[in-house]
Each structure stands twice: as C-alpha cells, then as structure tokens.
Amino acid sequence: MTELISVAEAEALVAQHMPRFGSERVALERAAGRLLRQAVHAEHDHPPFDRVMMDGIAVRWHDPLPREFQLAGTQLAGMAAQSLDSGGACLEVTTGAVLPGGCDCVIPVEQTRREGARYLLLDGCRPARGQFVHARGADCPAGSLLLEAGMRIGAPEMALLAANGVVEVEVAAVPSVAIVSTGDELVAVDAPLGQGQIRRSNDVAILAALRLHGFDRIVRHHVADDGPATRALLADLLAAHDVLILSGGVSVGQRDYVPESLDALGVRRVFHRIAQKPGKPMWFGAGPRGQVVFALPGNPVSALVCTIRYARPALLASMGMAAGQPEQVRLDGPVDASELLTCFVPAHVHSDAQGSMIAHAVPSRTSGDFSALPRTHGVVQLPPGQATAAAGDVVAFYRW
Structure with missing residues (x-):
C-alpha cells in the first residue's frame, strides 16, 4: 500500500511538475475572460486634459466673483480648446469637454439662469476655484502601471486596455484538457438507466469547474472498466492534449486499470493517495512529453474536491495567474474532523455584520x-489533529 502524503505535500508536488503553457496575442475583443x-502602462495622462465634469459655464475664478457673466x-466635448480672456465672461461647456484656457471653475447649469447673452448666478450659488474640473493626470500620470500580468481580464480591465490603445493583448495560452470518466456502470446523460447503472455527472461537474475559470479547450470521454480499452484511449488522449483529468479507476480494486495503464504509457507517478477525506485515492503523474495527469476518485464529492483543490489552481498558476491565499472563514459551529486526515467539508458562507x-x-x-452541494459555496479545509473543529475556528475555504 502506497504511503499517504499530506495535502501540503501533494500541492507542492503538483506545482513542481506542472508545465508552462506559454502565451499568445489576441485581438482586444477576444481578450475578455x-x-x-x-x-x-498608461499611454498618456488620465485624463489627458483638464476635463469639464458638468454641463454649465466655465469661468475664471477670483474673489469676489461676479454674479453675472457675458x-x-x-x-463642446471633442472640440479643440477655446480660450477665455476676460474675468467677467464665460464659455458654455458640456461634460467631457476640454476646460477652456483661462478658466479654472465650472458652474453647473442648474445654478445659473441665462438671459440673452449673459448668465446670472442663482441665489445660494457659491462657486469655488477648481470645482467640477477633472484635472489632467489626476487619475494617473503617463507611464503608471495600470494592469499586471496574472490578472483576469474583466470589464474594467477591457476598458483600460482600450483607453490606452492596446489593440492586441498578450494572454495566457489555454491548455487542451481531456476529461475521462471510467466505469461500466456509467451511461450518457440522455440514456435510459438500466439495472445497476447511473448517469455520468463527474465529467460535467469537472468541466463546469474549469470552464467557469476560462478553460474552453475541453473534451470529454468515457471508457469502461477494461484494461486494453483504457490504455488505448489514454494513449490517444496523451498524444493530443496537455492535461488529462480522469475520474474513477484509481483505487486498488481488481478493475481499477488507470494506474497500470498510465505506467505502461510512460506516465511517471508522482504520488498516489493523500491523507485527506474525501479524495484519498487521488493519483498524479507526469507524461513523457510534459503532459500532466490528474487521476481522481470516482465518487462525485471526492472528484469535485480534488478538482478545485489541486487541478484547477495548478492549471491557473501554470497559465500565470497571480498567486493568492485561500479565503479565510470562521466556523459558526462545531464540525466533525479527523485526527489523522485533512477533511474537506462542504459549507455555505455569508458575511456577518x-x-x-x-x-x-x-x-x-x-x-x-x-x-x-448546490446549497453550498465550496468546502472548508479542516487540518488533522482533532476529532472536532470548534465553533469560531478560522479555516481555509475553497469555492466550487
């Protein structure tokens, strides 16, 4: 029997053997996600000019300020900058326009009344120098670091890329992933159930856990509990994909053919069996061309826990995602744990007052x-050493 390794050791070994998937350049509109x-870096000062923030009039502020302006x-927004020479005059301005030369104050139109060719300030209007002016470079000066490598590109990031003239974006290349369900008892989702059969669900759950984080090069396969068939399928998949994620066939039963098939195909076992519950039988190995294989237990909770705890974060890290610490949560009550094993327990999380x-x-x-599981958000990780985790304990949390 293979000796159990700790969760921390398994995590470190996976990280040591993960390949780097490189990068590619894509058009801006394809960079989202x-x-x-x-x-x-900022292409220019943001904003690139002193910018008007309200519709109204632009004036040169001085004390005392006149109550009417010619x-x-x-x-207008988009116009070249105009200039104001007289302290008793004003220019009509619109939001987003360049602040006219000679002006340092914008008075909102709601605080004025126009009479012919002059503007009068309403009672209670007390303008201040610099009001409603978005100063050049106030957001960030030219050359400022705006986005760092490893960030997920969402809507705000897309806006910054566009605003700084990034037409093509260097992004992480997405690895090709094959998900394989093993087992005689498994049938397709749309197949009728015979005696002793269940529908395949692990592959769909694993696919979702990856696709929701940007992995879109995924295929799914099924193989029965048959040695030659397992080796043949795995040989084809190892030749075509960067990553294999298998579900089932990794225990020590008489029809668990995955480990011996991988060994026959030159995939070197890095570890087999982790001191955790659920997910103890997990197997991980490295292929002859740098491929990696995550062979997960077949029980649904075990497979999903191993996916979110090991496979998904390792793939994201290999793509260059900035490393971060797991969320920390406080238990609201006692939870059964283990003196020998790390326990992963599904949990619902919320924020207190x-x-x-x-x-x-x-x-x-x-x-x-x-x-x-649909009534939970992920799993808490309870370290070994005690039979029960106490209410108030702070533990790591991993989201589905």
Whole structure:
C-alpha cells in the first residue's frame, strides 16, 4: 500500500511538475475572460486634459466673483480648446469637454439662469476655484502601471486596455484538457438507466469547474472498466492534449486499470493517495512529453474536491495567474474532523455584520452524496489533529 502524503505535500508536488503553457496575442475583443500576460502602462495622462465634469459655464475664478457673466462662446466635448480672456465672461461647456484656457471653475447649469447673452448666478450659488474640473493626470500620470500580468481580464480591465490603445493583448495560452470518466456502470446523460447503472455527472461537474475559470479547450470521454480499452484511449488522449483529468479507476480494486495503464504509457507517478477525506485515492503523474495527469476518485464529492483543490489552481498558476491565499472563514459551529486526515467539508458562507466571512458546514453523508452541494459555496479545509473543529475556528475555504 502506497504511503499517504499530506495535502501540503501533494500541492507542492503538483506545482513542481506542472508545465508552462506559454502565451499568445489576441485581438482586444477576444481578450475578455483571459489571463493577462503583459504589464500595461498608461499611454498618456488620465485624463489627458483638464476635463469639464458638468454641463454649465466655465469661468475664471477670483474673489469676489461676479454674479453675472457675458457669454463669450461655447466649448463642446471633442472640440479643440477655446480660450477665455476676460474675468467677467464665460464659455458654455458640456461634460467631457476640454476646460477652456483661462478658466479654472465650472458652474453647473442648474445654478445659473441665462438671459440673452449673459448668465446670472442663482441665489445660494457659491462657486469655488477648481470645482467640477477633472484635472489632467489626476487619475494617473503617463507611464503608471495600470494592469499586471496574472490578472483576469474583466470589464474594467477591457476598458483600460482600450483607453490606452492596446489593440492586441498578450494572454495566457489555454491548455487542451481531456476529461475521462471510467466505469461500466456509467451511461450518457440522455440514456435510459438500466439495472445497476447511473448517469455520468463527474465529467460535467469537472468541466463546469474549469470552464467557469476560462478553460474552453475541453473534451470529454468515457471508457469502461477494461484494461486494453483504457490504455488505448489514454494513449490517444496523451498524444493530443496537455492535461488529462480522469475520474474513477484509481483505487486498488481488481478493475481499477488507470494506474497500470498510465505506467505502461510512460506516465511517471508522482504520488498516489493523500491523507485527506474525501479524495484519498487521488493519483498524479507526469507524461513523457510534459503532459500532466490528474487521476481522481470516482465518487462525485471526492472528484469535485480534488478538482478545485489541486487541478484547477495548478492549471491557473501554470497559465500565470497571480498567486493568492485561500479565503479565510470562521466556523459558526462545531464540525466533525479527523485526527489523522485533512477533511474537506462542504459549507455555505455569508458575511456577518462586521464583514467577516462565516461558514456553515453542510456535511455530505458520503463522498457519493452530492445532492446538497448546490446549497453550498465550496468546502472548508479542516487540518488533522482533532476529532472536532470548534465553533469560531478560522479555516481555509475553497469555492466550487
């Protein structure tokens, strides 16, 4: 029997053997959702000019300020900068326009009344120098670091890329992933159930856990508990994909053919079996061309826990995602744990009145019971050493 390794050892070994998937350049409109692999600096001052923030009139502020101004022209958004020479005059301005030369104050139109070619300030209007002026470079000066490599490109990041003239974006290349379900008892989702059969669900759950984080090069396969068939399928997949994620066939049963098939195909075992519950039988190995193989237990909760705890974060890190610490949550009550094993327990999380994250455990009855998982947000990781984790304990939390 293979000796159990700790969760920390398994995590470190996976990280040591992960390949780097490189990068590619894509058009800006295709960059949303991808991992950024370049630093982005401000092309120019933001804003690039003193910018008007309200529709109204632009004036030169002095004390005392006149209560009426002679209209000297208009400054619209997109126009070249106009100039104001007289302290008793004003220019009509619109939001987003360049602040006219000689002006340092914008008075909102709601605080004025126009009478012919002059503007009068309403009672109670007390303008101040610099009001409603978005100063050049106030957001950031030219050359400032705006985006760092490793960030996920969302809507705000897309806006910054566009505003700084980034037409093509260097992003992480997405690895090709094959997900394989093993087992005689498994049938397709749309197939009728015969005696002793269940529908495949692990592959769909693993696919979702990856696709929701930007992995879109995924295929799914199924193989029965048959040695030659398992070796043939795995040989084809190792030749075509960067990553294999298998579900089932990794225990020590008489029909668990995955480890011996991988060994026959030149995939070197890095570890087999982790001191955790659920997910103890997990297997991980490295292929002859740098491929990696995550062979997960077949029970649904075990497979999903191993996916979110090992496979997904390792793939994201290999693509260049900036490393971060797991969320920390506080248990709202005692939870069964183990003196020997790290326990992963499904939990619902919420924020308390002080803004701390609180976890309410929703334990599965078995590692095959996934019916309650939709009412949870992820799993808490309970370290070994005690039979029960106490209410108030702060533990790591991993989201589905």
